Amino acid sequence: MTAEIICVGTEILLGNIVNTNAAYLAEKLAASGLDCYYQTVVGDNAERLAGVLKCAMERSDVILLSGGLGPTEDDLTKETVAKVCGKKLSVDDHSMERIAEFFAVRDIQPTENNWKQAMVPEGAKVLDNDNGTAPGIILETEKNRIVLLPGPPAELIPMFEQQVISYLDALTPGVICSRMVKLCGVSESQVEDTLKDLIDGQTNPTIATYAKTGEVHIRVTASGENAKAAGKTIKPIVKELKSRFGGDIYSTREETTLEMAVADLLLANDLTVTTAESCTGGMIAARIINVPGVSECYKAGLVTYSNKAKRKFLGVRKSTLDKYGAVSSKTAGEMAKGAALLLKADVAVAVTGIAGPDGGTEEKPVGLVYIGCCVKGELTVKEYHFSGTRSQIREATTSAALILMRSCILKYFSKVTFGKK
Amino acid sequence: MTAEIICVGTEILLGNIVNTNAAYLAEKLAASGLDCYYQTVVGDNAERLAGVLKCAMERSDVILLSGGLGPTEDDLTKETVAKVCGKKLSVDDHSMERIAEFFAVRDIQPTENNWKQAMVPEGAKVLDNDNGTAPGIILETEKNRIVLLPGPPAELIPMFEQQVISYLDALTPGVICSRMVKLCGVSESQVEDTLKDLIDGQTNPTIATYAKTGEVHIRVTASGENAKAAGKTIKPIVKELKSRFGGDIYSTREETTLEMAVADLLLANDLTVTTAESCTGGMIAARIINVPGVSECYKAGLVTYSNKAKRKFLGVRKSTLDKYGAVSSKTAGEMAKGAALLLKADVAVAVTGIAGPDGGTEEKPVGLVYIGCCVKGELTVKEYHFSGTRSQIREATTSAALILMRSCILKYFSKVTFGKK
Structure with missing residues (x-):
């Protein structure tokens, strides 16, 4: 029809x-x-x-x-x-x-x-x-x-x-049921490559991928005589997706957003969280706080846009800023550690980067971003290279920060076996 | 054509x-x-x-x-x-x-x-x-x-x-030119009412209104033999709009966003600014920081989601929170004053509200928001009632905060004659 x-x-x-x-x-x-x-x-x-x-x-x-x-x-x-x-x-x-x-x-x-x-x-x-x-x-x-x-x-x-x-x-005869599998930290082409054999010649169920910033959603849709029959057709595919993507799957529920998944992880493990943001300037905090009930784990956060604010509030060392610059792995690390300390939070995420359109150099181009995440004293810092407009770079950074938080918490607790990347 | x-x-x-x-x-x-x-x-x-x-x-x-x-x-x-x-x-x-x-x-x-x-x-x-x-x-x-x-x-x-x-x-024969007039703090129906006589029977120029959250954009389009002729047709209408809407117009440039207009106002008057956010959780800071070059005036800001953070960082009094609650005019005012003091900023904006979907009461329903703005020690607090989803309420609050900042700065400097509301 x-x-x-x-x-x-x-x-x-x-x-x-x-x-x-x-x-x-x-x-x-x-x-x-x-x-x-x-x-x-x-x-x-x-x-x-x-x-x-x-x-x-x-x-x-x-x-x-x-x-x-x-x-x-x-x-x-x-x-x-x-x-x-x-x-x-x-x-x-x-x-x-x-x-x-x-x-x-x-x-x-x-x-x-x-x-x-x-x-x-x-x-x-x-x-x-x-x-x-x-x-x-x-x-x-x-x-x-x-x-x-x-x-x-x-x-x-x-x-x-x-x-x-x-x-x-x-x-339509029978019923149509679908199940959403949401992944983060993988590209759409990676997902499509991994799914090629499942997608080729698919009829029932069908598999469709949807790319979002930092995320890929996979919808598995099946028709059947009734909900039970359709569910039975979907189940082995979802199982297969879980085995192929492992820890990259953050939810199998339609309604769950990435920030909800992160908040659930924090709440389930009784962790408090804080944010220290430079180029994203509040966007990470804003996304976390979009989750209703998140006040249990998110008490406060900082936007430290200037070097002075990074030093004053987060205790980033002057020597670090002088030697490595504000946009550096070292600074991101000190920001995360400083925020965790100041706000007595179990988890702290910090970002510093060049969102453009100006301010880039050959050595540190627009789109260069460092994200630090500290989970109970254990620090991880990652370097990223994003492209696009100022807004797009800031949005990509925000998603990447949530994804890094998630993987650092999971790593710390080792509660989930990681799938292949 | x-x-x-x-x-x-x-x-x-x-x-x-x-x-x-x-x-x-x-x-x-x-x-x-x-x-x-x-x-x-x-x-x-x-x-x-x-x-x-x-x-x-x-x-x-x-x-x-x-x-x-x-x-x-x-x-x-x-x-x-x-x-x-x-x-x-x-x-x-x-x-x-x-x-x-x-x-x-x-x-x-x-x-x-x-x-x-x-x-x-x-x-x-x-x-x-x-x-x-x-x-x-x-x-x-x-x-x-x-x-x-x-x-x-x-x-x-x-x-x-x-x-x-x-x-x-x-x-198309001749040329088409258009000019954008951007307003904030007025509703689309207010604008349409005020423009009814101009819009009725319009042919050249034409006037179209576009509603955005907290804003209304008016596009005046004219055709003419050449750019000069079209410009001549547009000019008296733009002048008329300025006389009808006065200070509610924040820009007559296509590219200028509300946050750019606020940043321009801050930079032009050598003002530094900070933010203290509860329910918006970083969204106001994020919008200000989306303006390239804003680091001149925005150094740092705070997300104070819990009562404890409001007290610890902003010095909101325990008695205020006990007597009036976190979502109150008093708390918003103390947050703004506290932020200005802590961050030594000329302008501080603070918001506290109930974004929902839960947490509302009969007395303080979902959508109730207080925004405080402090300009060089002069405090203004306003009460708002927004509706919609959690996201919509937070977005409306963010726009309202920028609009309030703008009007408080203008009031302080009295550099612009206000038009009728």
Whole structure:
């Protein structure tokens, strides 16, 4: 079964916003086992939208539309879809009540326009919107299944997860299940090389890799008669991935981020942690603190951007700075040790580097970064060479720092057998 | 003249990556005065790409394609475009030399595949790629202008800026110029209300608003016979915007970010700055440090996530924490004052808040944030109520902190007359 995505919105056509809905829906379609061959963006224009929709209805079975369900005159996705499918719009009492309630709870007076959002094509299934006033709609024709979703991701995503995924899953025979395996510290090409024999000629399960900064995610997807059967198909592949990648796998859960995995490791081992950052200037701390409940292990950290601050707070020696420079393995090491001492933390990570665009020399080019990690007095310092813009170098450094922390803690506790690199 | 965008890549269809190229190209097309009514994504599949291309060639004048110019067999954008346009591919010696040089400089042996990238449709204009091996291509047919660009943004963007914008500008009669006016601390609806009379019935210049976290950007675009004429059309509107929004405008330059504007203000007034962050955990420092050359004014900062750290480093009083709690106006104020003192900084900004998802109470709900800013001993503390996910609340807090810093510095120096809020 094939599907395609149509995103409606002049703000996307003008480049005002990045089309994250398309990426979200695309990943979900793939996970549901539907083949998606096209994504289209079209403005809030009835004629052009109708043209795009007719073309999609010819070539695909399922069509997901997002956007254009708002209360204003510009919003005409629902009206256009109904017209193309030859359906009339009529008031849906249930949606009417929900819209009234939405405004009552917020103590706001709805405008006349808002009631337009309760109009639904005849025979359509209504999807409740828990985070806004525009209900979603599923309209089935002889050939197509058309799903209308609100544009704002905060409304679209919960609606999709709660009400659309199960609908799509039921369209394909049997069920589709998938399992995420998340790796850090390996490149996508390394992963693809290692998986080549598994990926070649794959049918069920399928293996797809997704590259993120410092990370590679592998999704294993299988179809089966039921969840148990699909799970049975996935299991040996996940086992094989574990044996091939070992300690490079930081999680096999969809929701777990790298910083969550690091925080879990800290909390599980009763370790406190601190950060001392130069070129990343707070980005490592910010990512760790994005994990809810991390206050148990993260008490405080420092941004020491100047040499003076590195000396004053972290006790980096003047002789070290003079002899080796601020961007050096020695300085990174002293920063990590100094931070651990000052903040009485079990684990300290410290970074110093040249993020550019200026400040590079032949000897120390832009992108040169040193990261030091101290676990209960045991120090590791690594040298890195990143490329890209200032932001990209800082982001790559942040990920590398989390990855180094993770591997140093694991090494210290030797609780995990490391796989081949 | 109309244009459309076709992005080629199975990784976009699978939701592996977000299509930022489309947003980038869309904004540039709008700035060039070309009307873009469609964006399409299609996989690396010759038949489907040909279908999409033929449809685009029917309905639009200019077609921008990105992706599928790589060296592998999967990459077939160039081959497909040539076939649809009835053009043969032949070796381009200039591109051949550049590819050879690209590898020689990097001391890498090119593979047989790489030479495929030097093949160019007959009669096409070649666009040099300074950041990769795939040259760009402009192919003109009787009806269409087709521009082929490499997929990686690090290759696409410089190529587009240096070689394509001038080409597109020359297609429309006269020139299109635009000017960006960037505001902070006002909502998009406030801006739209204030601009309603200017936006209604606009033709030349046009005014478009773009909402970002804590910011609104207004782009004024005008066409004219030449740059001088277009500039003359834009000037009175920019003047009007300045008179309507006054001090809420932080820049009228495209490249200037909010953190750059704050850094400029600090540097211009010889002020040093520090940060003391609780719920944002380093995000404010990270944004300030994203400005190159900011080391002149930013020496060091603190992440004080625990109460103990707030007391130990910033000297927040135990009685304050006991009586008012960590998330209180009092604590934010003492944090800012303490940070200024500890780090001997002219300006200190401090935040404390509840980012969620847990930790909220009826009295202090998730999203409650206090930001304190101290400028040469003068303290301002403000209360905020943000909504959304933990990340969204932290991002909104970070922007609000930069905005508060800016307004406190301006107030202190009273160098700018404030416009109405």
